[in-house]
Ligand SMILES: [Fe+2]
């Protein structure tokens with residue numbers, strides 16, 4: 261139910277007033293070396309800045325997810341061995357997400373978040389502390405994190421679809437190949453995050469005590485972390 265409601269949100273076209281500057285004219289300094297993107301208008305400086313922001317925040321977020329699951333595995337795998345394969349499966353997917361965004365960071369020459377050590381520390385605590393309370397609390401943490409990340413990826417997909425439908429030299433409009441690839445990557449990862457959300461619910465996240473306090477607190481922390489990682 262959670263997953264369906266999050267997936268359906270991406271199909272709704274919301275007005276993106278705060279992102280309207282992304283439609284600004286091309287910067288004369290922008291270079292597109294890819295043969296496919298050479299057929300398009302150059303990215304505007306606002307579009308380039310937005311792509312930088314996407315890569316920076318998603319790399320920081322996936323790094324955080326990697327550390328959250330490591331923390332959960334460290335605490336839970338001995339006392340609750342039946343959870344080990346479940347956690348391992350999710351962790352391996354997060355490692356793949358992280359390495360994909362590491363590569364995109366190099367490709368786009370995007371600077372990493374300046375407070376990466378803080379993300380590592382915070383994410384480790386977010387994995388370890390709820391897991392020390394109970395396995396259900398760890399799953400409630402996963403539910404909260406993946407809910408926020410699912411929504412975050414959907415917001416990015418809406419923005420990419422709205423802001424990168426660009427004019428080609430022949431007058432037609434389409435998305436540049438690198439935007440299509442990035443969109444496919446985010447969709448794939450969004451779907452996997454929502455599988456993690458389903459897994460958490462199936463493993464009794466709602467039985468955590470105190471469920472509301474844990475999930476709402478963690479959601480708020482994640483939203484602040486996303487806002488910060490986009491900018492710092
Ligand atoms: Fe992820």
Ligand SMILES: [Fe+2]
Nearest residue numbers: 325452453456
């Ligand atoms: Fe995830």
